[in-house]
Structure formats: structure tokens, C-alpha cells
């Protein structure tokens with residue numbers, strides 16, 4: 001593994017400046033900053049354009065230039081918080097796509113007057129950047145931070161809508177989606193009814209702007225999502241680059257918006273090899289008190305050791321873990337260690353970590369695959385149910401808790417993975433996937449080759 005910032009002399013000559021603009025949420029900032037490091041290592045100069053909310057610590061990236069745009073998001077409810085529920089995320093997406101247009105264009109015009117720019121790379125969800133790029137004649141390449149499989153499902157929304165899936169009374173139906181196996185109806189990325197129109201509008205705009213872009217970069221690798229890649233190439237006949245997993249290229253600086261609790265690692269150091277369940281539901285998802293207590297009971301009853309990330313604000317209406325009654329808190333502390341935020345990639349790579357109970361955000365899913373850690377999946381919204389279905393039904397490296405957060409299903413899910421023979425088989429399949437990750441990044445591997453193609457493509461724009 002190279003150290004961040006190291007460059008081979010032959011790669012120094014690439015040169016030229018790239019402008020990168022992430023969506024200001026943790027799960028989107030991480031892959032964009034990782035991509036920035038990868039492209040920097042290939043000799044490009046990097047400018048990160050960012051909003052006034054949720055930007056990474058600039059001192060971790062002295063090799064990049066940062067350019068704020070003067071949008072007014074700071075004045076609204078998103079200030080200083082990335083912990084929003086899905087309704088808020090849709091509002092944030094809409095706000096970004098309206099309030100950022102003029103400030104972003106002004107910023108671009110100023111930057112272009114100072115220095116030539118090879119291309120702009122922006123998050124797929126920042127739809128407005130395509131029109132601005134077209135107007136000022138800068139090629140835009142899209143970074144899609146989620147999986148190819150979930151993007152393919154988002155792209156199929158109009159078809160699924162036509163077939164009546166969105167008007168089904170029972171949106172939690174276990175019935176299969178014949179058009180996209182192994183999806184079940186309940187996996188289709190839809191949200192609460194009152195947000196449905198917003199979701200359709202955003203998806204449609206994202207697909208249209210992506211098709212108009214000059215290329216599409218994926219934080220995934222060919223061997224993992226081969227059949228989805230074939231579909232995507234048909235749906236999006238622009239150059240596609242599967243160069244992931246991004247975070248495996250370097251021991252890169254952290255783009256974490258929260259402080260990582262290092263006791264996660266010192267506690268793991270004291271545990272037996274492959275004995276700990278790691279629990280984290282990412283940076284956005286929220287649960288209610290009842291669900292939190294069910295989680296606690298399920299964990300305690302499983303009799304396994306666990307490292308549990310309880311992000312402040314994750315329990316609606318509570319500051320932190322205060323809903324745990326004394327007796328249960330003691331039982332939790334006997335077997336587990338609770339932190340507010342963990343160095344997740346290090347935790348997953350730790351020899352004591354056996355399994356990951358996750359909401360299957362794409363970064364978490366990919367990070368788990370890279371370390372060969374089987375998953376218990378509790379997906380909630382957006383791409384998460386699709387990712388979870390692939391974990392269980394396609395890669396067969398985990399189980400989905402089908403009935404929400406319920407203590408007996410949690411307990412049996414944990415036991416299936418951590419105690420039963422079934423879990424050992426999943427671990428073996430995970431070891432094969434991990435090996436594929438190692439191979440795709442090596443010289444001549446699929447991601448390595450795709451990255452070379454991307455570099456040549458950028459130089460040809």
C-alpha cells in the first residue's frame with residue numbers, strides 16, 4: 001500500500017487541475033476525498049469546491065486547494081449537522097440544487113479565469129452542476145458514490161412505477177420484483193408516501209444529468225457487480241470507470257466529520273480474534289427509543305461481545321444512550337463497548353472483528369467486503385435495501401433482518417453469523433471476495449486498468 005501523497009516519477013507529468021465537488025454528507029464526502037487522493041497520486045492538481053456545511057478538516061489535506069461557494073445553507077436547519085433523516089436528506093438535495101446554482105457558477109467562472117481546468121467531477125446528486133458545466137464549457141464527470149446495482153434500480157423507477165409497484169398498498173411486501181431479481185417489493189428505494197414525488201423528481205433529474213455527462217466513475221469493482229455493470233453500460237452509454245474500492249488505495253487522511261473514538265481500537269485489542277460484532281448504522285439513519293431498546297436486548301441476549309456505535313442524535317428525541325434503563329445498561333457494558341463514532345475502517349480490519357451489523361450504506365458495505373467481514377443487514381432507506389439484498393441473495397455473505405429491529409430476530413441473526421456453521425460458510429465466501437478486491441487493485445487488475453483508462457480519458461478531454 002502506498003502512503004498518501006507518494007507519487008511515481010513517471011506519473012508526475014500528468015499535471016493539470018481538476019475541480020471536485022462532493023455532496024455535503026459523510027457517506028458522499030468520504031469517497032469524493034478518497035477519489036481526490038487517488039487522482040492527486042496520478043499527478044493532477046486538486047481543488048475541492050464545498051458548501052458551508054459539512055466540509056472536511058482542510059488541515060488533513062494540505063496538498064489540496066479548498067474553495068467555498070457562498071451559498072446560504074448555513075442559515076438553515078442543516079447547519080453543523082449531518083445527522084438528518086431521509087425526509088431531511090431529500091429537502092437538503094432540493095435545496096442544494098436550487099440555492100447553489102449561482103454561487104457555484106460564480107466560483108467556477110472565477111477559478112477558470114485564474115487557471116485552465118481539465119474537468120469537473122461532481123456527485124451524481126448535484127444535478128445542477130451539469131447545466132453550469134455545459135454553459136461554461138467544462139467537461140463534467142459524475143462520481144456515483146453508491147453501488148451500480150442500486151443505481152440500476154433507481155434508473156428503473158419509471159418502469160417500476162408503470163408496472164404499479166409504487167401504488168401497491170403493501171409496500172413492505174416480500175413478493176419478488178420480476179423485472180429485477182433478486183429484489184423484493186419492499187427493497188425498491190421508495191420513501192414515505194408524502195416524499196414519493198420528490199424522490200421521483202430527484203431520480204429523474206439525476207439520470208438525465210448523468211446521461212449528459214462526459215463520464216461516470218464508480219466506487220465499486222467489476223468482479224463484484226459484473227451484471228449490473230452490463231446493464232449500466234447500456235443505460236448510460238458514456239465512458240464508465242469502475243475503479244473502487246477507493247479507500248484501499250492509500251492509508252489516507254480522515255475526512256470524518258465526527259471525532260473518532262480511539263478506545264474502539266484499544267478495547268478491540270483486548271478481545272479474542274474474531275470474537276466481536278461491530279454495530280454501526282452510518283451517519284444519517286435515525287431510530288426510535290423502542291427500536292434502540294430492542295437492539296440492546298438482542299445484543300445482550302446473543303451472548304456475544306460487541307462494539308456499538310451510538311451516534312449522538314441517532315435515537316430520535318434522545319441525546320445519547322439515556323433510554324437504556326440501569327439493569328440493561330449494565331448488561332450492555334458487561335459484553336459491549338459503546339462509542340459515539342469509531343474509526344470504522346480500522347475496526348473492520350481489526351483481527352478481533354468477526355461480523356458487522358450494518359444499515360448497508362454503500363461505504364459500509366464495501367468497507368466490510370474489503371476486510372472479509374460478513375454482515376447482518378438492517379437496511380432502512382434509499383440504496384440500503386438493494387445493497388442488503390445483494391449481500392444476502394447475490395454475494396451470500398450476510399443475512400437481512402427482515403422484520404425491522406426486533407430482539408429475537410436480532411439474537412438469532414447474530415447467532416447465525418457468529419456461532420452457526422452457516423456463518424463460517426459466509427466467512428469463506430467473504431474471504432474469496434476480499435481476494436478479488438486485492439487482485440482488482442494490482443497491476444493489470446480491473447480497477448487498476450480502469451483507473452489508467454480514466455487518467456488517459458481526463459488527459460484527452
Ligand code: UDX
Pocket residue numbers: 025026027028030145146256280281282283284285309340341342343344345360361362363364365367381382383384
Ligand atoms: C449515506 C446513505 O445513508 C447510504 O445509504 C449511501 O450509500 C451513502 O450515503 P451513510 O448512511 O453515512 O451514507 O452510510 P455509509 O455509506 O455506510 O457511510 C458511512 C461512512 O462513515 C463510512 O465510510 C464509514 O467508514 C464512516 N463511519 C461510520 C465512521 O468512520 N465511523 C463510524 O462510527 C461510522
